[in-house]
Amino acid sequence: MLRKMAVSSVCSSQLEQLRAIDDYVKQLFRKDPTGHDYYHMKRVSRLAKKIAEKEGADLFICEAGALLHDVGDRKLFDSPELAKKHMFQFLRSIHFSEERILKLYEAIKDTSFSKGQVPSSLEGKVIQDADRIDAIGAIGIARTFAFGGAKGQLIYDEENPEKTSIQHFYDKLLLLKDQLNTEFAKVIAEERHLFLEQFLKRFHSEMGP
Ligand code: ADP
Numbered sequence: 001m002l003r004k005m006a007v008s009s010v011c012s013s014q015l016e017q018l019r020a021i022d023d024y025v026k027q028l029f030r031k032d033p034t035g036h037d038y039y040h041m042k043r044v045s046r047l048a049k050k051i052a053e054k055e056g057a058d059l060f061i062c063e064a065g066a067l068l069h070d071v072g073d074r075k076l077f078d079s080p081e082l083a084k085k086h087m088f089q090f091l092r093s094i095h096f097s098e099e100r101i102l103k104l105y106e107a108i109k110d111t112s113f114s115k116g117q118v119p120s121s122l123e124g125k126v127i128q129d130a131d132r133i134d135a136i137g138a139i140g141i142a143r144t145f146a147f148g149g150a151k152g153q154l155i156y157d158e159e160n161p162e163k164t165s166i167q168h169f170y171d172k173l174l175l176l177k178d179q180l181n182t183e184f185a186k187v188i189a190e191e192r193h194l195f196l197e198q199f200l201k202r203f204h205s206e207m208g209p
């Protein structure tokens, strides 16, 4: 019932497609230990839907695209091109038209922070904002240390701070709130950004002189 209400604005065949995409993404990411697990995709999808409602974006493309936004990410896939090819085949198998596939791909191809791109479509901007919001706040902190641990990176190192997880806060996480595309995402980000600052303050005070 709850699930039905959450996607009440999309028609029933789209609901079935969303369920199939959810299953597909679960299989792909459920064992990821780097903070890019299935629950990251679910959270980004939920956030994207919330933002899309406020911004007047296509809800279905935002929800579906957010679920799929990390498929083919170079950090996560040995063969990114193959992963994307497989995703397109999968979308065809659940009766996505070529036009829809194009619209969805347009919305997710520039999500990544490291690419430094602003997506051209409103749906792309919404999904990028949702992904960035999931990189800050308590969840963002947890993901950062999960990523660092999975990659064998140190938490903190005074002598060689460049490649530590704490450094990642200064290199990326603290910058995100000023790089959001939509007004509603900026509102959500405010509290989460404050929490990052509080965490760092506390971390350094517990670290001591
Ligand atoms: P995007 O999906 O925008 O390309 P990334 O996949 O690089 O961004 O980062 C997603 C999350 O993974 C970050 O928010 C952070 O939690 C974690 N992460 C990425 N790179 C690092 C790093 N060098 N150190 C610690 N965490 C990282």
Ligand code: NI
Pocket: 036, 040, 044, 069, 070, 131
């Ligand atoms: Ni992501």
